[in-house]
Amino acid sequence: MDIAVVDGRMAGVRGRAADRVSRGRLGPKDLFGWQANASSDRLTRPLVRRDGHLVATDWATAMELVAGRTRELLDERGPGSIGFYTSGQLFLEEYYTLAVLARAGIGTNHLDGNTRLCTATAAEALKESFGCDGQRCSRRPPRRPGTNGCWSWRRRVIRRRCGRCAGPTP
Known part of the structure; x- marks a missing residue:
């Protein structure tokens, strides 16, 4: 994929016709995802809530707040008070790292992902429409x-x- 850059900002994308797999075709995320990166209101710094308002801060301060609140929850309510909800866009190694952090590091079994929940929604829609949640034809x-x-x-x-x-x- 080629990315067009104008004045240091992403301005567009295109596929590469010589690519062995995609033959230059791009899906919706590839075609339009760059717009989020180029958006003028894209967050570039973490926000923390102070007196009911979100204010920009540095990464070290934000991470200290997250770590501190996590420690408070663990001490007050135990590992079951913390859960992980992962993206459906990670690599296997990243899922594994999060699972180790959640289960071995924090000790929680509350680990779920968009991949399963998103699929659950599609399965319910298939059951509602066709009476089953899988393929309707022989595979x-x-x-x-x-x-x-x-x-x-x-x-x-x-x-x-x-x-x-x-x-x-x-």
């Missing part, structure tokens, strides 16, 4: 090549299945 691979169902399968998968049907020496 079993076709046994014989040449059936109409093969048109949606990847070429590599179809070739492999055709080779199996043809015998050991196609």
Whole structure:
């Protein structure tokens, strides 16, 4: 992905046609996500609440406040008073790190993610609309090549299945 920069700020994006995977196509997040980074009201410093109002502060102060309040909650109410709600946009290593921090570091079992909850919403919508929360069609691979169902399968998968049907020496 190419990112256009004007006066030190993001001004647009485009895909790379030579990319082996995307062939230059970009999804909605790629196409429009840069606008949040370029927004004039994007937060660049942490905000803390003082006397009922949010005020900008430095990172060290904000982290001290978070660590202090976390320690208070642990001392007063125990590890079950703290929960983690993770993003659906992390890498496996980041999920693992958060799980270790939550379970081994703090001692809470309250760890959940947007990935599951977001999927739960879709599952409920599918049940409401179609009566089940999964795929409505069979996901079993076709046994014989040449059936109409093969048109949606990847070429590599179809070739492999055709080779199996043809015998050991196609």
